[in-house]
């Protein structure tokens with residue numbers, strides 16, 4: 001079992017709701033720039049780096065596949081750079097949710113919520129972000145696709 005003390009909630013957060021989210025490489029927040037903690041900002045910047053890496057990987061893969069098939073019908077693959085990050089995220093979260101859901105007894109009424117939270121926290125993408133969100137130099141020193149090393153850890 002993967003254990004990470006950084007997965008504890010940010011004490012600055014009064015609830016478990018989202019204060020910021022990264023969508024398609026852009027950080028959105030209901031907080032102003034000055035209200036957002038450095039920890040949350042760094043967490044979302046790690047997601048931006050991950051998204052950009054997935055974008056590049058998706059672009060290379062789509063270019064190769066479109067060139068290989070030489071068909072206009074494969075132009076839908078141009079969506080791959082924009083969506084690869086979310087595909088990886090959702091596939092892993094789905095597998096993790098099923099694993100955690102069935103790992104708990106049917107008698108546990110809260111197992112749906114536990115599985116949902118575990119799937120989120122045990123995502124490779126989230127594990128890298130939570131592990132390093134307090135290291136404010138991490139973005140500069142992180143290796144290419146560093147989130148890959150978190151795959152397989154639960």
Ligand SMILES: [Zn+2]
Pocket residue numbers: 043047126129
């Ligand atoms: Zn995150």
